[in-house]
Amino acid sequence: xxxxxxxxxxxxxxxxxxxxxxxxxxxxxxxxxxxxxxxxxxxxxxxxxxxxxxxxxxxxxxxxxxxxxxxxxxxxxxxxxxxxxxxxxxxxxxxxxxxxxxxxxxxxxxxxxxxxxxxxxxxxxxxxxxxxxxxxxxxxxxxxxxxxxxxxxxxxxxxxxxxxxxxxxxxxxxxxxxxxxxxxxxxxxxxxxxxxxxxxxxxxxxxxxxxxxxxxxxxxxxxxxxxxxxxxx
Numbered sequence: 001x002x003x004x005x006x007x008x009x010x011x012x013x014x015x016x017x018x019x020x021x022x023x024x025x026x027x028x029x030x031x032x033x034x035x036x037x038x039x040x041x042x043x044x045x046x047x048x049x050x051x052x053x054x055x056x057x058x059x060x061x062x063x064x065x066x067x068x069x070x071x072x073x074x075x076x077x078x079x080x081x082x083x084x085x086x087x088x089x090x091x092x093x094x095x096x097x098x099x100x101x102x103x104x105x106x107x108x109x110x111x112x113x114x115x116x117x118x119x120x121x122x123x124x125x126x127x128x129x130x131x132x133x134x135x136x137x138x139x140x141x142x143x144x145x146x147x148x149x150x151x152x153x154x155x156x157x158x159x160x161x162x163x164x165x166x167x168x169x170x171x172x173x174x175x176x177x178x179x180x181x182x183x184x185x186x187x188x189x190x191x192x193x194x195x196x197x198x199x200x201x202x203x204x205x206x207x208x209x210x211x212x213x214x215x216x217x218x219x220x221x222x223x224x225x226x227x228x229x230x231x232x233x
Contacts, residue, residue, distance in 0.1 A: 006061050006231050015232035017044055021051045022058055023226065026192075026199050029179045060191055063198035065229035071202060074098035075133040078166035079120065079143060081112055082173070086183045093193065094120045097169045100206055103197035104128065108190045117146035124152070136165075171201060204224060 008015040011157055017039070024035045032048035039046050069198060076099040081092045092112045096104040105124050109116035117140075134155040137143040147156050183189040203222045205215050 004152050006065070008057065008232070013044070015230065017046070018054050018058060018229040019062075019226075019232040021046065022055050022062065023199070025051060025055055026196050027203060029175050031179055036205075055195070056188075056191070061194035062229050063195040066225060067197040069225050069229065070102075070198075072104065073102050073104055073128060074100050075105060076129070077124065077132045077135045078169075079117075079135055079137045080166040080170070081116075081140070082091065082170050084108075084177070084183065086186055086189060091186060091189075093173075093189075094114065095169065095173075096120065096124055096168060097166045099165065101165060101169055101204070102201050103133070103169060106190075106193045106197060108186050108193075112142065112143040114142045117142040118150055121146050121150045172196075191205065 011018060021039060024030055024038060030038075032051050035051050036046060036048040039051075076097050078099070079094070079096050081094045084091050084093050089110075092109050094107040094109060094116055096106075098104060105120065105127060107116070107120050107123065109119070121135075131151055131154060134157060134197055135143070135147065136157045136159075138160050139158055144156060144158060147154055151195065155228060173193065173196070177183075180192075202225055203219070205218050
């Protein structure tokens, strides 16, 4: 699949270095200063502020290209929400994953209500282009109310114990959040989680591919997809 064009013009460093810096910061739980240090060890003198600007500028385009290369997701969606704080104010990050743990969408909203649940469902259906076989949520009533308005015939299982898939998927985000220490703005967090999830979807090894050989093949496929998405090779 053809990726959207990314322009690296008017940058002092070549595309390969820019893409590697973005990959290091988003893929691993590294701080900006740690990425700066790792690049310096390779003889690349880049400030951590430059790395931050690269992530902001190129991260969304790279995430978009990776999603274009992503296989069709599963037809069972697990939905959940997690609380985050931005400048002392509480927000809710609504998240959806399929039965394989692939992150489908993340939506930051100030409230935990039916309106936010409806927006999440509508965006999921519009982005993926189909209605799932089933959604699985916890006991929050907003999901049921949203489902009745958006997709009345959709099969909905509501049980705390059935939603471990999405709750486990919160863990990489929480680890990354601790490294970042704080979020400066809702828009900045929304941009970062979209980039983080797209890159993680690409490189994380599915549970069905756990032998040493298949893990190696998966990583080679992931790097091939990454090179195509960055257009930096």
